[in-house]
Amino acid sequence: MAALVREAEAALDRLDIARARDLWAQIYDVERSTVAICQLGQLDRRLGRWVDAAGELTRCVQEMRPPATPLEQRLHDTRHADLAATRRQVAELRVFAPAGAAPVLADGRIMDETGRIYVEPGPHEVTAVLPDGRKARSTVRVAAGESRALLLSPAPAGLRPVASPPARPAGAPAQPVAPPAPWLLYAGSAASGAFLVSGIVLHIVASVEDSALRTEMCNADWEETEPARRAMLAIDVKQHISTAALVAGSALGAATLVVALLPSGAKVRASARGAEVRFSW
Template identity: 40%
Template structure:
């Protein structure tokens, strides 16, 4: 009685797919009528079911062995039993326990009944082993990065030495041992200026060498570990991205 009443309510609310499923169960479970009242009720329910089935479509899905989940559009259903849907195009998807996929698109009209048999897509043959990375490229990257990093460190050390020389020259200029107008003062001033210029150049080139060396290291690492290829495969409700090393 409860499932019959639900079917009638959903039919009045124009929830046709739910009403069709509930009234199908209702009619299947109703006992044979024993009097006129039960006979009229039985006929009314059968008439309701016949009316709603003319406004929906019916699917019977045969799922492949090993199916873990069966969907009609985004709704999970059971295999074999009728699935009532609105007229139009629908996607039927089966997912296997090992990730296999079977899918079909079905277009139905009102009152139509269709049986859909699914089969899992053939598994792709195992991919050939990924081609090994070129050892010369890896060696060249490692050598270049080592050389650049070493040069960067060396240039920074030379810049520090030049800064120390600049500080020493400036100290001599300010200790009062030389007259500002003397040739020695002028010479020491020029030496201090040159040392300061060298310090700036050494530090600048050293920093550039360190940055480029780090970039070469990163590029070499990416070349070694980055996936050789990527596959994007669509799914019923989204996409799956597969990265292969």
């Protein structure tokens, strides 16, 4: 181990960053120490491997012990500043998958138990496999420095065949189908609007607070304290609630629209060619 450390330091002195990075990776495989993960984060940052550097510096900051001396305090502040600068080069996804879904993949990379992963700016596909074999899949586009919460919904199950209604004797009058009650449409529209408005407001509030907190983290004298951790947790909760409210509002609005637009007596029937919709007047 000591020989590997000396060789890695010698490679760094020669400015052979790639070789130093490979050696520290070997050291980390042997002993998963805080020093090794911090060194990997710094070297990947210098190599422009921003996604790897963001994950490694995040673990570095989480594992660092509270500073006890001025030197440790300066190192502590430097690591936090490096992490903040690196996170501005990547995007962060926080994925909420259905219960029992495993594994959860982002572009083929398996997420850990936190459901968070750093990705390059641009489009990404996130997939989860449910216990019954169905897949929950979503595509998202993110920008550098953005943190996005993503709610995965499972693919709908196959349509069940609908039994044919009993034959009506010839000449018998058709039974009128009652239209949907107006109060149902009004209530659905109002509830959908309330969910959407509350989700948008919460998303704006959380985004403003998150931007303010990130700006504060970039200050050289910023220190992670218990109030700061509570503030980050509160922002996460608001973002999760806003996402759930937007999804609920959209689903409720779509259901209300379907009820309002489908003619009375419309029926959905599964066939060998797919799904067909039949109407009766």
